Amino acid sequence: MSEHHIVMPKTYATVLGCLFVLMAATIGASYIHLGSTYNLLLALFIALCKMSLIVMFFMHVKYSSKLTKVFAASGFFWLIIFFTLLFADYMARHLSTSPFAGSPYGG
Amino acid sequence: MSSAEAKADRSPYLAHHFESIEQQEESCTLGMWLFLAQEVMFFGGLFMAYAVYRYMYPDAWLEGSGALSIKIGGINTVVLLVSSFSMAMGVYYCQIGNSKNLFRALLVTLFLGFVFVAIKLKFEYFPKFAEGLFPGDGWGPHGHYADLASFGDQGALQIFFFLYFVMTGMHAFHMLIGFVILVVLMVMTKQNKFGPQRFMPILFFGLYWHFVDIVWVFIFPMFYLVT
Known part of the structure; x- marks a missing residue:
């Protein structure tokens, strides 16, 4: 019998909430002018955060x-x-x- | 233990070439991640082309990005993130043995996928095809995109839209493949093929679907939010 980890719906919902917040952040950040390089780095940083959340929790890599x-x-x-x-x-x-x-x- | 006893002891879900369910799951998981690493390389090539041309033609990127709707792109981001959530819930329902809710979760995922592609075609691709934003012989921005016609470097602008269509198109193509697999998984769910003992196919399709979501997470700011 396998002992595969079961991720709870609450965890998935929290991750979804965080992803929405980060999506709002990346849109908001595009309206703040920091210079094209820093805007790009900020957008990439937020995208990497979103990716990490998806990979760790939705894709079970954390477990x-x-x-x-x-x-x-x-x-x-x-x-x-x-x-x-x-x-x-x-x-x-x-x-x-x-x-x-x-x-x-x-x- | 005799070989007959060992055979009787084996789970019906354990393939003959594996020692244990754990080993089988680990091997399958590694195989799936290897496939995803290949997908990272594939999309990585496209993102590299993107990076080189953005570096060479920053003004065309600013101009081209201005023609893309943040509202439509944002709505599609929400649709895709929720579809990833419903897919993750599908894995959960499969693991606790609730086939009915697993089927529903797959159905919601499929529906949201359709919504994403429908929005993309109706509000993004079709107006661009109609108003001269498709690179090549038919290039010639007009109508809503008339402003773009006065931009000095039309060639660079075409490269932006070329990459836009290739990258979002490849992303949408991955979703279409996902639709086919989703339908197959839904039929198999109806046939009671999945449960707490056999959820790897659902989990692995989930990995694929989430990967496609990740690609969009990068495409969205890289095309729609250039400043």
Whole structure:
């Protein structure tokens, strides 16, 4: 007989309430002008909070084994690596001078 | 223990190649998360294209986002979040063995999914198709979107709407697949195939449905709320 954790309706309802609050927060934050970069970071931060709530409670990861947690995190972890490598390229493309200019490594 | 005894001891839900129900559940869960990691990679590619072009054409993003309705997008966000909740409740009812409420929860999830796609088509896709916001040869914003026609870089604006249609379209396509699976699960629920001993199919479909919800959680601020 399996001992799988049963998440209670009250927990699900609380999470749904938090998701509504965060949705209101992300819409509200878009009307506050912090500069496009900070607005973007704030929107991403709120989206990450919503994602964590969904993954932890709706998707039962909080109650799962460590190995499942690793699997759940792996996709997002690889995504961070991809984004880092991608932007290391794109953000450096418009540099007018190479940071290596004048060094023995060329420029 | 003889092999005949061991056989009699096995749960009818335990497949022959697993030692125990726990091992079976763990293996299946890992398989499902592996599939979801693949889905993260798939949508991740689209989000990377989004990030590169937003970085290159910030003005087009601001202009394009202004043409999307926060109200419609917000309503759809609520619809989708509630459908995720009803799906989670479905898992709960399955685990406590209430097939009647499981069926109802799946029905509500399916209905809300339909509402989401219907709103998307009626208030978002169709007006954009009709008023020249579909990238390609038919491009030419007019009617409600006439303001966009005066934006200098029409090419960049087309890239914004190209990504909008591809990403929201791929998201909606995932929902359509979800509808088919939901109908199958509802038929199986009517046949009493699920219960406290066998809820993994419901749980795994829930994982898929919540994943689709997460994609929307990112799409919504990235397209509708650009400032």
